[in-house]
Amino acid sequence: MKLDRTSIAIVVITVALLAAAPALPRWAMSLLNVSLCYGTVVLGMMLLMRTGLVSFGHGLYYCLGAYAAGTVDQMLKIPDMALMVLAGAAATGIVAAILGLLLARYRDIFFAMLSLAFSMILYGLLVKSSALGSTDGFNISAKSIFGIAVVDNAHRYATFGITVVLTMLSAFLLNRYLRSHRGRLAEAIRDNELRVEYMGASVRTTIHLHYVISAVLAGIGGALMAINIGHIDPEMTYWPQSGEFVFIAILSGTGNVFAPIGGALVFETIRSFAYEYSPNTWQMVLGITMLIVMIFLPGGLWSLLQRRKPA
């Protein structure tokens, strides 16, 4: 298997993060964990955006992944991190495969608003469901990984480890996919659906596939977040959450799989510091950041690196 520069960088960064874990302060590890979870979700958003679609409702799969993980932990009494993430990925994959049958027919604002509608339906169901904790949600406590019990510091490192490995593995696989013949169809569809059909490929099947992949990534991100935070609630599928993912995706750009991860880290860092130093106006700081990026870097933060390449 021949590795490109991005794939090699993913492997190097993964090893570096895992090796640095013992030296990381708690706040840095926490910041990285949340950023990587968000980054995984936005990787999926990036695939959709490359295909020319924006989802305003990816909170649906983020939340569904978290609740599937929570269900394995609390209802089935299997508090294993690996199984919880697997459940999150499987549940979102199945739901996306079904909803994708309808959504793959729509484009532009119709796709965006229909995806938002589905996320709000889940929100409505969850807040009415007392068995799942209604508006309060419920706590979860992942106590093992691959059957090996983890407590105290080991739990902290295991959580960090699984978050780093799965996020980077997602990025690695998505990068491979985007460089494949099927992956190249994403930009072809965004540019000219008619030509794609007249070259013998199915636009709808490809969009459906990309929708499922992006949902599974959001599900993994949601399950990882549930494991990291230890609590899940319906706010995870409420519209501001989906808006945050769109925000990060625009902030990041779609030029490379590192963009969503880096963008999520920048977003979380700005939000953390803004909340710390300007608790009443932190949203304004984020808004101004977005404004600056949209005016000066319409291709997102990743375009800063692309600009440095020789023409």
Add this chain to the structure above:
Amino acid sequence: MATILHAKGLNKSFGAVTAANDINVAVEQDSVVGLIGSNGAGKTTFINMVTGYLKPTTGSIHFEGRDITSLKPRQITQLGICRSFQIPQLYNTMTVAENLMVGVGIVASSGARWAKSNRLDVAPEQAVEAMLEQFGLGDYRNRQSGLLPEGTRKLLDIAMAMVVRPRILLLDEPTSGVSADEKFVLMDRVMAAVREGKVTVLFVEHDMEVVERYTHRILAFYEGRIIADGEPAKVLDDVEVRKYVIGEAH
């Protein structure tokens, strides 16, 4: 020669407007057929019906004996009927090489029977290089297709239709928007590729010089009907064609 495409009793109406009126055409394998007619005569409608973009109101279209009337454009492409467009349909943000690579990739990555039978014997990158060479697009390899001159865009549009090894190629006004100097260069390249691939060609064209030079047969359209069908010299000399298509005073 065997009939490869057969349109039987094609009619197409858009409300009160009749775009195709009882079109009956049998196209022989390896022939080059020119479709002429004034604007709105029904030439592009005919191409759109053959390639599945429009469905005929009545009538049927058969490719090698198989009824393809109800098939989708993608399925028709997979059978070996490909097309170019009056306005080139390219992936405008991609380079010329990337445009061709998408097509090569579709064939290379599909597990379907049509793709296996059309699969090129060389690596995708080599296949793209061969196409660039064949169509004289090598100098534009890394140029963004949305920024190319019109003649080059036309050529790339046709090259993209040829990527999936068609049996029939339909060209919609291949030389429109192309300078007088470039039009024969473009057509020579296209026809050389067509001969090499043993492809049957139908092309819509307004330039009678081009039509006369490259076709074996001409279909002249007027108000949705075929008013003349035969060898170029005979059709271009037809009284109705001279009056309604070429527009000569009588």
